[in-house]
Amino acid sequence: MMRQQIARVAAALALAGTLGAAQAQTPPDDSLYRALGGLPVLQKVVDDFMANMLADRRIKHTFAxxxxxRVKQKLVEQFCQLSGGACVYTGDPMREVHQGLKLSNADFNALVEDLQLAMDANGIPSHTQNRLLALLAPMQRETVSR
Ligand code: HEM
Structure with a gap:
């Protein structure tokens, strides 16, 4: 009885070890990157996103x-990396880039709207849009300073 229990515990530990090793070898999750359509679509989204912001009376002045x-190139890298693509963001830290701009929550909301319109225009389904927006949400704290 006792020996059976020990054998069972040993088997469970061995299984956990195997699962741990398998997990360590699991490649990074690029499902969002692929759902977005990869780099070609991200480039088009960022082009449209920037065009929307530069036409948006609420926030275009911030880009004067x-x-x-450069900003477009860094945005492509950032969205690619965030969504699990094989890119590395080479831009400056979010807080440093935005602190001097004294951005408000209203500015942030305007940017999100302009990004949503760009994703709509490129046929990205709302479920996929929401997955990207969820990754950007924590950056509200880093970019808004008033
Ligand atoms: C999730 C929120 C945001 C993200 C992910 C983001 C991302 C970025 C990135 C990657 C850059 C380029 C950094 C570099 O050049 O190294 C940048 C620059 C910039 N962003 Fe944002 N941003 C956000 C919010 C905002 C908001 C709300 C505004 C204004 C409404 C804004 C205005 C700008 C401007 C004006 C620059 C250029 C700064 C410069 O020329 O030095 N950003 N942003």
């Missing part, structure tokens, strides 16, 4: 002195 091509 920015290198738009």
């Amino acid at each position: 002195e920015s290198n738009i091509e």
